[in-house]
Amino acid sequence: MQKKITKRNVDATEVEARDVFVWDTEVKGFGLKVTPKGRKVYLLQYRLPGTSTRRYTIGVHGAPWTPDGARNEAITLLSQVLRGEDPAEARQAIRADPTIAQLCDLYLAEGVATKKASTVSADRARIERHLKPLLGRKQLRSLARADISRFLSDVSAGKTAVDERTRKRGRAIVRGGPVAANRALATLSAILAFANERGLRADNPVRGVKKFKEGKRARFLSNEEIARLGEALREAESRGVNSYAIAAIRLLILTGCRKNEVLALRWEEVDLSSGALRLSDSKTGAKQVLLGAPARAILAELPRQFANPYVICGRTPAEHLVGLQKVWVGVRAKAGLCDVRLHDLRHSFASVAARSGESLLIIGKVLGHSTAAATSRYAHLSNDPIRVAVEKTASEVGDMLRPARKAK
Known part of the structure; x- marks a missing residue:
């Protein structure tokens, strides 16, 4: 079927016994596939000269992929096709040994479907503010524990700190410090675990890297x-x-x-x-x-x-x-x-x-x-x-330890 792919239409598309395809009326080749298990996936169908039709999976519906976001991605991919480039082959090349920046993008596209939107938003912020600036150009397979320890220290020292306007009333204040470093390390660990699942790397070099100690910050008002x-x-x-x-x-x-x-x-x-x-x-x-x-x-x-x-x-x-x-x-x-x-x-x-x-x-x-x-x-x-319980048990044991009273 053909209709404009909107959130309302995506939600309204019913699950059937076979795959259901909805093709967008605005961007040729952009579509939605609904599987018999209810999985809704955005895709792009295209063809290069001298080749058969191919389908490229953009991502699963839900954070971060919305209809508009997936449509914009399809437009970007179509521009590659017009230049004679094959998006599927480019993805395979990336997946062979991606940079950390490319792995982060793949993680946000395919590895966060079950996470809360707030968690994805926090992950994206740490990726853009810490991971990509410090580790983005590093190849995944060459990433070593020493690189990660240095990354942890650099974030803590404030090397990625920034204070800038993001929109008319918006402002991004990114500070360093041990807590920020620990949170960025946790995001990196999740991304590397995703790489393990995809067979891109057999180990997770974050394991064994010591985090900074965080003091208890609980403050109670009298x-x-x-x-x-x-x-x-x-x-x-x-x-x-x-x-x-x-x-x-x-x-x-x-x-x-x-x-x-x-x-x-x-x-x-x-x-x-x-x-x-x-x-x-x-x-x-x-x-x-x-x-x-x-x-x-x-x-x-x-x-x-x-x-x-x-x-x-x-x-x-x-x-x-x-x-x-x-x-x-x-x-x-x-x-x-x-x-x-x-x-x-x-x-x-x-x-x-x-x-x-x-x-x-x-x-x-x-x-x-x-x-x-x-x-x-x-x-x-x-x-x-x-x-x-401690007081009660100690009292009972204490009674047993006391000398028994002699009968009069």
Whole structure:
């Protein structure tokens, strides 16, 4: 069939017992294949002079391939065909022993279909800002552990640091440091694991490279500091600071949610009748967040904007707030909390629960942690069941160690 390939048409194409092909009406040869298992793949069909028709797989539908992105890629490939070049042969040459830059592009095209969009976005940023500048020209098979150790040190030392404008109101600030270096190394390891799966290299030279030690950054607000924060928020509100930004900060410390969970929250995910947020996606997948009365009151009073699905509305229609950090910097300075990050509000919500005697199991459930290890940082604040067990066992053993009382 022939129709313009759009997201709506891609989603609406039904799975059949055989492969289904949809050919784009705008770019000749650009198409979509839907397999009997429901896999949707963008492709390009072309023919060079004196050859039979060939098909080139662009990538699987989903991050990073959208209909428009795949169409643009098809146009680029067709320009190669017009020059007499065969995209399939070029890909094979790349796959024989690609450079790290070429491997990164192949990974983003074919190795991230099962990853979250936010993870892919972070991977792409590290690839463009760290991997390609420092390792991009290196051939995959010649990449050695010494190259990777040097890469880790260079990122930490700030050799790829940059501060530049990316659009009218956008700004890219890339810093070095041990944490940035460790995250870039993790992305490189994932890319090399992808190369292993494709048979491009038998080993992963990242294994054995020592990461930098990262200090624990958890910061818990005391009761007095929380009171100062509340006063600073009220003062900012009286000065006419963005009401949605103020509400976002309050919701962060009242719910223990992550920043993006609050900023990307949609009204369809808010259920005030049962006092819960039903998040369709989060760092750990879909989850439910129960709301206390203060959080319910904030949500009930927030004005809704017509045609904007987000709870925390931004300046641009139908978009959520961006730039919360700028408001936070002013609020925390007023409260005398200049070392506190937005993420520390989540820690502080959990620390109040811990100081109130809630178990680590309950705190983990509240925060939506997927592992007990993630909640262990609050152990020293809580009436930890492990500590209770230790105290009980030690008391029993202690009783046994004491001399038996003589009968009178």
